[in-house]
Amino acid sequence: MALKDSYLPAHGNAGYRVAHYDLDLDYKPIAARLSGRARLTVVAGVALTGLVLDLGTFKVDRVLVEGRPVRFTHGGGKLRVRAARPIAAGTRFTVEVRYVGTPRPIRTRAWGDLGWDQLADGAIVASQPIGAPSWFPCNDTVREKATYRITVTAPSPYTVVANGVLVDGKVGGSTTTWVYEQDVPMATYLATVQIGQYEELELTDGQPAAVPSRLVAKFAHDFGRQPAMVELFERLFGPYPFGQYSVVVTDDDLEVPIEAQGVSVFGANHVDGKRGFERLVAHELAHQWFGNSVGLADWRDIWLNEGFAAYAEWLWSEESGGATASAIATRTRVALLRQGQNIRIGDPGVDDMFDDRVYKRGALTLHTLRTVLGDAAFFSALREWTHTYRHRTATTDQFIAVAQRHTARPLAAFFQSWLYTGKLP
Ligand SMILES: [Zn+2]
Known part of the structure; x- marks a missing residue:
């Protein structure tokens, strides 16, 4: 065992x-x-x-x-x-x-x-x-x-x-x-x-939320598009994997939101009434598919959680009329080039598990894979991934195998350079 x-x-x-x-x-x-x-x-x-x-x-x-x-x-x-x-x-x-x-x-x-x-x-x-x-x-x-x-x-x-x-x-x-x-x-x-x-509320799709009463009005605006996010992610990633999705907003500020299975937790500071943190709403929701339903078999594969949740932010931005995923990819590439290119996101080391580059380069890896495979094959690969490993655990090698089934082009060198080489491809 x-x-x-x-x-x-x-x-x-x-x-x-x-x-x-x-x-x-x-x-x-x-x-x-x-x-x-x-x-x-x-x-x-x-x-x-x-x-x-x-x-x-x-x-x-x-x-x-x-x-x-x-x-x-x-x-x-x-x-x-x-x-x-x-x-x-x-x-x-x-x-x-x-x-x-x-x-x-x-x-x-x-x-x-x-x-x-x-x-x-x-x-x-x-x-x-x-x-x-x-x-x-x-x-x-x-x-x-x-x-x-x-x-x-x-x-x-x-x-x-x-x-x-x-x-x-x-x-x-x-x-x-x-x-x-x-x-x-x-x-x-x-x-x-x-x-x-907390005050107990429901979003328009009936999903529950627990929110301090002083933040209820701002919450209604900031999380108002979460039901639309669920629809988008179900279309792209497959059915929502759990029975329920609850959101909690604490009365305290939190450094970062927290994902749990079927629950996400945000700090009071993440509710500003201006959707200033909507990208995090998308990020935490996406973890229900990537991280929570499809779990890690080893923390070394953390990019399978964070790269995917970060990419979901880009997909929501594109869907909701914000910057397109490809515009964000260009911007992210420039930012990554300015940082140290010494992290192998497929095995970042325990101290750098939650390094921002695992998130950003992970998302960029997926976006680049999307351009290689084409939209239909890429999203079909993601749905195969969430379906095959639903409520289980999985490894990076298993993801590579799923992606490979969706293209005739060999992907070994692609993943080697994106995941296991410090220098940005
Ligand atoms: Zn995350």
Whole structure:
């Protein structure tokens, strides 16, 4: 099973896979206190005497395997669980972890704090790429996906948004419980919970949004064309891959918006009433196809997420009467020529995973491929890509193979120079 990620080998654990996460969380925003019960349905890949999960700084009260308390140790981001008796390969079993504490983001050198983060009034989760253990015990690897049920209890004035569909809710005396089900597979870094005092709205296509009341009017204008974006992307990329798409706008400013599966999160600063950040609305929406449904098998292939989402911005610009993709391509080329041509976007290195050139040169790679293949073959290749790898993971080599099926012209040299050579072709 899961070999180590080539960029982030400290996260993710071998020997098993998680088929389902059932998370039951209670959050007190003012005290910033989270108490959780995570019930994982695990499938043993080999004979096991226990297993290792990724989990940040919490007090772990109990761990149960198949409902019976077992011994465990917890430290250095790893929860090591001993099974009471050996578990045969192929066995499906449950591991339950009860934990409590103030969620602490996962500290990283390259990307700062990741994961669960306290807002001025509420909380967000922004895990990409390794923040998930800041709020639940998991096998934190990008190459595996599981289904989820996320139950959150929070004080009643707060709205809770999580991945999937709201299937149940219960208003108690002072708290409300929200139950979300994500029944299509999802990577750990795309799991999210958003808690804040939001107004709940619907866009014209019925998709939900949670927005601070002071921003509702501006939001209606800035996100008013999102339904048209969905239509465009469905035409170009294939059907929207999930049941629902929710947008959350936090009352705080955020450095960048965040994509989660079926949810995108924007900061108050991304809503200006002038559509000043519409390109990011398109970018985050496009990640539902590229990154969330078609996931990465290894973080090395990050351009498959970011190059594609960045190119979707250009496609929306063209569709909505802004600059054409080819005008943006020309401009981007000039900008890239001015920067260091020392990044191989097909393997940028862990510190440069989110370098702007992965996005821009990735988009330019796709635009150039479009000019080589022609529009019909190019978009047909994209639809084959999203269809073949829907709700799965994929690699750059698999993308190259899909593209190659849409042209007689050999593409090996093309991708070698665009993805694996520093100098801009
Ligand atoms: Zn992105």
